Amino acid sequence: MSTHDCSGDCPVARRTFVKDVSVFAAALVAAGLAPRGASGAPPLMRAVSRDHADARYAIPAADGVQFDDKNEVILVRYQGHVYAFALSCPHQNTALKTDPAGGGFFCTKHESRYKFDGQFISGRATRNMDRLVIRRDGNFVVVNVDKWYESDSEPTQWASAQITL
Numbered sequence: 617m618s619t620h621d622c623s624g625d626c627p628v629a630r631r632t633f634v635k636d637v638s639v640f641a642a643a644l645v646a647a648g649l650a651p652r653g654a655s656g657a658p659p660l661m662r663a664v665s666r667d668h669a670d671a672r673y674a675i676p677a678a679d680g681v682q683f684d685d686k687n688e689v690i691l692v693r694y695q696g697h698v699y700a701f702a703l704s705c706p707h708q709n710t711a712l713k714t715d716p717a718g719g720g721f722f723c724t725k726h727e728s729r730y731k732f733d734g735q736f737i738s739g740r741a742t743r744n745m746d747r748l749v750i751r752r753d754g755n756f757v758v759v760n761v762d763k764w765y766e767s768d769s770e771p772t773q774w775a776s777a778q779i780t781l
Contacts, residue, residue: 669762675755675781681714681721681732687761689748690721694732698779700748700759701734706766707741721745733778734767743768747777 676682676693683690688703690712705712705723712730715722720731728739736744744767749760757779765774 669760671759671761672753672756673759675752675757675779687759689759689761691757691759692732692734693781696781697733698750698752698757698781699732699734699777700750700757702746702748702764705741706743706746707739712745744774747774750777750779752779 671684671687671689673682673684673691675698676691679693679695681690681692683703685703690701690703692699692701701712703711705725705728707723707728708725710723710725712721712723714720715729720729720737722729723739723741726740728741729737730741730745731737734745734747736742746764746766749763749765751758765777767774
């Protein structure tokens with residue numbers, strides 16, 4: 617597993633960037649400066665509980681996508697599997713969104729597109745979405761929000777980071 621730690625001068629970490637953007641967006645909403653109108657965004661979810669790096673979620677009842685901005689997790693139930701992804705694009709750390717054309721996710725910065733299982737389709741990214749470590753605990757999914765796998769450097773772990781229902 618990658619540690620994704622750098623010392624000295626290094627670019628802003630993806631999680632730090634997404635957190636800072638989320639705080640800024642919340643400030644805009646609080647100030648009444650956020651854009652108005654229906655966004656069509658998927659529902660936001662909250663972890664049922666969180667113990668250190670582990671966030672617990674109820675297993676989604678049907679296929680769909682849920683975003684947990686606080687823990688920077690995208691939880692997906694798709695074709696009999698549950699996946700947990702890092703919220704940001706692996707190319708340049710921009711927050712991913714559901715693709716309005718359907719079929720998965722997209723990055724608004726460079727138009728990279730991904731399938732619902734995180735596989736790269738097109739755009740400037742060079743690899744699949746980062747999958748978080750995930751396990752089943754009864755009727756819950758436990759996601760380690762501090763550990764993820766990159767498909768290009770950890771293909772076996774990336775492929776197994778899912779739950780089969």
